[in-house]
Amino acid sequence: DTAVSQTPKYLVTQMGNDKSIKCEQNLGHDTMYWYKQDSKKFLKIMFSYNNKELIINETVPNRFSPKSPDKAHLNLHINSLELGDSAVYFCASSPIPGGSAPLHFGNGTRLTVT
Amino acid sequence: AQSVAQPEDQVNVAEGNPLTVKCTYSVSGNPYLFWYVQYPNRGLQFLLKYITGDNLVKGSYGFEAEFNKSQTSFHLKKPSALVSDSALYFCAVRDLDAGNMLTFGGGTRLMVKP
Numbered sequence: 001d002t003a004v005s006q007t008p009k010y011l012v013t014q015m016g017n018d019k020s021i022k023c024e025q026n027l028g029h030d031t032m033y034w035y036k037q038d039s040k041k042f043l044k045i046m047f048s049y050n051n052k053e054l055i056i057n058e059t060v061p062n063r064f065s066p067k068s069p070d071k072a073h074l075n076l077h078i079n080s081l082e083l084g085d086s087a088v089y090f091c092a093s094s095p096i097p098g099g100s101a102p103l104h105f106g107n108g109t110r111l112t113v114t
Numbered sequence: 115a116q117s118v119a120q121p122e123d124q125v126n127v128a129e130g131n132p133l134t135v136k137c138t139y140s141v142s143g144n145p146y147l148f149w150y151v152q153y154p155n156r157g158l159q160f161l162l163k164y165i166t167g168d169n170l171v172k173g174s175y176g177f178e179a180e181f182n183k184s185q186t187s188f189h190l191k192k193p194s195a196l197v198s199d200s201a202l203y204f205c206a207v208r209d210l211d212a213g214n215m216l217t218f219g220g221g222t223r224l225m226v227k228p
Contacts, residue, residue, distance in 0.1 A: 004157070040220070041152075041202060041220070041221045042218075042220050042221070043158075043204065043218040043221075044218075045215065045216070048214070055214065056214065056215065090157055090158070092157075092158075097214040098208060098210075098214035099146075100146050100163065100165045102148055102150075102160035102163060103158070103160070103216065104160075105150075105157030105158045105159070106157050107155070107156050107157045108155070108156070108157055
């Protein structure tokens with residue numbers, strides 16, 4: 001059973017389009033995250049939700065909008081895609097925000113904007 | 115603000131030799147420190163963490179790391195490298211006194227040659 005699953009695994013689209021990435025975790029965790037990994041492998045947090053409430057919102061263009069319908073799901077919607085949005089997007093979860101528990105990551109969604 | 119530095123983009127070792135992947139951190143309070151490994155086309159996997167107590171912590175796949183408060187370092191080590199250890203390694207820190215943010219270093223690619 002996959003603990004943190006993301007769909008789709010690959011996403012190729014054109015500039016200006018709107019797309020969504022879905023994430024689900026079956027670990028019973030309260031907290032979920034979106035990270036962006038750029039072409040140089042640098043990881044940067046974008047958003048974090050705890051029990052459906054937004055708790056971290058880093059400096060991300062407002063074209064990116066997370067949505068958490070329940071604590072097991074955190075989706076990422078991106079409007080008006082730009083070339084610079086091309087990256088690998090990782091969803092992650094943890095039992096609580098902060099603390100000593102490690103994050104559990106999905107396998108990523110590779111977004112390519114042409 | 116908290117930060118993590120991994121000074122080496124790549125570390126090359128021969129199979130069977132000991133390996134060290136360096137990490138230094140900066141926090142204003144007390145740190146929680148983590149190491150993660152990323153294999154190609156996969157998400158990050160937790161290896162080990164330092165919370166408190168013994169400065170030498172042991173983790174998965176024979177890896178260990180030593181917390182050094184005076185040098186603000188948390189280097190990852192393994193006594194005998196395997197070719198299958200070749201991957202991207204990330205150090206991460208959470209400042210206990212500064213909220214829930216987990217900050218990652220830029221990653222170090224480990225290449226183990228037969």
